Amino acid sequence: MTRVGIVAVGQSKFGELWEHSLRDLAVDAGNAVFKDLDTQTKGNITKKNIEGLFVGNMGAGSMAKQSHLGSLVSDYVGITGVPAVRCEGACSSGALAFRHAFHTIKSGEMDVAMVLGIEKMTDIDSNHVLNALMEAGDFEWESLAGLTFTGLYALMARRHMKEFGTTRNQLSLISVNNHKNGVKNPYAQFRGEITIEDVEKSTLIADPLRTLDCSPITDGAASVIIASEEFIKKNKLDNVAWILSSSAATDRIGFFNRRSIVELDATKLAVKRVIEKDRVNMKNIGVTEVHDCFSINELVALEDLGFCEKGKGGKFIEQGEIKLDGQIPTNTTGGLKSIGHPVGATGVRQLIDITKQIRGDSLNQLKNVNQGLALNIGGIGTTSVIHVLGKD
Amino acid sequence: MTRVGIVAVGQSKFGELWEHSLRDLAVDAGNAVFKDLDTQTKGNITKKNIEGLFVGNMGAGSMAKQSHLGSLVSDYVGITGVPAVRCEGACSSGALAFRHAFHTIKSGEMDVAMVLGIEKMTDIDSNHVLNALMEAGDFEWESLAGLTFTGLYALMARRHMKEFGTTRNQLSLISVNNHKNGVKNPYAQFRGEITIEDVEKSTLIADPLRTLDCSPITDGAASVIIASEEFIKKNKLDNVAWILSSSAATDRIGFFNRRSIVELDATKLAVKRVIEKDRVNMKNIGVTEVHDCFSINELVALEDLGFCEKGKGGKFIEQGEIKLDGQIPTNTTGGLKSIGHPVGATGVRQLIDITKQIRGDSLNQLKNVNQGLALNIGGIGTTSVIHVLGKD
Amino acid sequence: MLSVPVFWRMNKEKYKMIGKKCLDCGLVIFPNRKNCPSCDSQKLEEFGLSGKGKIYSDTIIRVAPDGFEAPYITALIKLEEGPMIVGEITGVDIEDVEKNPQGLVDKEVSITFRKIMLNENGLRVYGLKFLLE
Amino acid sequence: MLSVPVFWRMNKEKYKMIGKKCLDCGLVIFPNRKNCPSCDSQKLEEFGLSGKGKIYSDTIIRVAPDGFEAPYITALIKLEEGPMIVGEITGVDIEDVEKNPQGLVDKEVSITFRKIMLNENGLRVYGLKFLLE
Numbered sequence A, B: 001m002t003r004v005g006i007v008a009v010g011q012s013k014f015g016e017l018w019e020h021s022l023r024d025l026a027v028d029a030g031n032a033v034f035k036d037l038d039t040q041t042k043g044n045i046t047k048k049n050i051e052g053l054f055v056g057n058m059g060a061g062s063m064a065k066q067s068h069l070g071s072l073v074s075d076y077v078g079i080t081g082v083p084a085v086r087c088e089g090a091c092s093s094g095a096l097a098f099r100h101a102f103h104t105i106k107s108g109e110m111d112v113a114m115v116l117g118i119e120k121m122t123d124i125d126s127n128h129v130l131n132a133l134m135e136a137g138d139f140e141w142e143s144l145a146g147l148t149f150t151g152l153y154a155l156m157a158r159r160h161m162k163e164f165g166t167t168r169n170q171l172s173l174i175s176v177n178n179h180k181n182g183v184k185n186p187y188a189q190f191r192g193e194i195t196i197e198d199v200e201k202s203t204l205i206a207d208p209l210r211t212l213d214c215s216p217i218t219d220g221a222a223s224v225i226i227a228s229e230e231f232i233k234k235n236k237l238d239n240v241a242w243i244l245s246s247s248a249a250t251d252r253i254g255f256f257n258r259r260s261i262v263e264l265d266a267t268k269l270a271v272k273r274v275i276e277k278d279r280v281n282m283k284n285i286g287v288t289e290v291h292d293c294f295s296i297n298e299l300v301a302l303e304d305l306g307f308c309e310k311g312k313g314g315k316f317i318e319q320g321e322i323k324l325d326g327q328i329p330t331n332t333t334g335g336l337k338s339i340g341h342p343v344g345a346t347g348v349r350q351l352i353d354i355t356k357q358i359r360g361d362s363l364n365q366l367k368n369v370n371q372g373l374a375l376n377i378g379g380i381g382t383t384s385v386i387h388v389l390g391k392d
Numbered sequence C, D: 001m002l003s004v005p006v007f008w009r010m011n012k013e014k015y016k017m018i019g020k021k022c023l024d025c026g027l028v029i030f031p032n033r034k035n036c037p038s039c040d041s042q043k044l045e046e047f048g049l050s051g052k053g054k055i056y057s058d059t060i061i062r063v064a065p066d067g068f069e070a071p072y073i074t075a076l077i078k079l080e081e082g083p084m085i086v087g088e089i090t091g092v093d094i095e096d097v098e099k100n101p102q103g104l105v106d107k108e109v110s111i112t113f114r115k116i117m118l119n120e121n122g123l124r125v126y127g128l129k130f131l132l133e
């Protein structure tokens, strides 16, 4: 089986970009990734080499009245004609599109593919965005009962606090860390540091979660180009982030139907496959992107990924283990909290930031990073997608 | 590279099924395909063997307030936990999901996968369905200009009539043929034969297209299970429809931006790949499913696929070449026109009907069919997906 | 806009709390399914639930989706027959609840029927809510 | 509901028919793009179109989407500078047009501005339509 690597990355600005349409965002990310492709390959590889497009997007239908993004994006970024498809799995749509591209190359069908994650969220009123995001949950038994996305995570947070003694302060530390990491990120929606007091004085959205526990509503797009080992070797490309593992799992759509609401089976199943099937040694992971749509999600995910014991996530964070100099530096460029969370773009943006840590050109570059892991979550642990990238 | 074959098929009833929710439809198709799996494998293979789920759906977000169908469907059909994803490319979503599953098996990632196409269209008012379907086109320059999906195809029809002298009568013959083929189809939405007069007296929707030129608004789901050659041989499965080619291509999203509006480049590009890359001899194709969302689309597609010359589609149909005893029997079980068109389900339903012709258990079984081709189109020739299935 | 059948389909479940019981493994199923989520059996019979249960976790929704009016309390309720369900807790003073960091966890509740939301046509949608015992 | 920026973003194009011209290959681009669809150049300058053109194909929309009122004539128009665009033909008698199986194909048109639709808030949205010459 051929190996597959990431050869170029690029993204648009993330933020409330009223002057940018869905297609403008796609073009910005496209132009950025093609510029990086030019740099990385010294002009030898261009968009003419792209054989397929895989778009990650959750809700352009509901939020921008536009579906069929495979065609729209290939058209506007200038690769009209290629096979193109949109993948969706709520907030994990970006990583699922990447996974589709990865398997298509591995199958021998093509050598070079483009992945583009995108979401345009500010073309509809913000209360309608709430409704659109709840499409990720169970419409009949959650949305119609008045539950919101923040509400779902609030239920998780309160139960985690009860069972394990997790504190308000521990949750706040997550937001503080991610904002701190995002200060230098030119693409980030929010670049200011915040304090624990800021988090704890921010408006309650769904008790116990407050504004600064939540990732924002964001417009943005992110793109990577991946290629087969044969292509990479033939064209003598270096500076490649190799895909060492791609793993996905799902859980029941209704949060009320889960085995547990403080331990997410989809993540546990996905990480099991990473270790057992793809033989990744988790001790080698030097950096991680962990889906922090809400502070509590990052905490629970760190436990489910096995970086600490179940129930000990709060302590782990308190001890500074997720900081840039901690045991497992997490969301080193700001996470969803600071960079923003254009739903379909996030999974691809995470892979860009891991790639940069592997290549050595991250804005918060760590030393001696050989492998990095990205966890992209759709819904409330409903779909978990893990990718591990490495130097070789 | 491993070969991949279809080992089981099943579908729900197609129609206006108010008493069925989105998830009910999924379960009906799931139970049907697992029942066929049981029959075909004499009970040796069950849903426990399924390693991944690929859902085709266009608009559950807009039409049923529900996204994240990978999780919802895997949960309700009883395969919770498997990697699951939804693929979208407007009306070609079903074939795109199938293509994703095909490449994932070919890549060696898994041996057995389930594909399920689904659309629930009657949970919202029918004028909102029109808006939702236009998400397949260019929102800014087509939807906002008041164009409908039927309107787009009407523009194609009028131009084709002008350039090639295609007649009203020739278009009518397509609907007549498809309805005739659907009479015995127990899953079909409309099982009555219609006459040329019926078509020509039916209400104008967008001149020159009338009600009986158009496929209906339909609820339904369709599913297939595919497996790797190793798995098929190890388990001594026979009665398999092998996937001889999977090919896709796209065109610009805006119909106004095309090279031609009477010849669809995406289909021409896709069929070129079928012939040149996968070395299919089109002369061996004994049966075809051609996307007849509108009569004019079937006519243009027959030309673009090369079954007749450009501009001669009308004549070809007049000569009876698409009939069950014609040169290339087309939509032998009723097509979208008679069976109905639950958008995301259609591409999978087409593959079910080709599989049955290959296996020998079609309701209108043809003799000596070794290979069959299905063309699933998204938008107005915006995405074209072709699959060729064969006996070996 | 959502059509009438959406609400009508869930009539039996939402207004009468009629679920299913698996004849093969005994599992009580609510909301309804055609296949048992535990043993995959399709042999299920109708089964009425008591509507009594205990709060497993809860939150105060302060920013509501379209059709709902914040603030209100939404909880995950473990029904006494086994299944969990999401429901609004009504008839309590939110100012009392918000003072307690544990919320209403472990409190016993029983079912009632109330207006849930206004749909897009401005029509009232009724459904199940819960009262503290 | 669609927010104001959606309509505001297309202001220049839809109200003044200002497109782009590629400085590398000379292509006239309308609606706007950031990259030339022919040669992929990003060196584009603003370019005003005359708003004159010829009907390439047309139809009478008799079942309209939300916000529009049927019947009306919608056409693909080939602008004299090259690009094609979709627009409503206004100021013609639909009863005359429907008698001709060729519709309005090859007729010359020029641009005008009119109410296009009512949006979800009931506000009028204006945009370009075409008049027969």
Ligand SMILES: [Zn+2]
Residues within 6 Å of the ligand: C022, C023, C024, C025, C026, C027, C036, C037, C038, C039, C040, C041
């Ligand atoms: Zn059971």
Ligand SMILES: [Zn+2]
Residues within 6 Å of the ligand: D022, D023, D024, D025, D026, D027, D036, D037, D038, D039, D040, D041
């Ligand atoms: Zn140019």
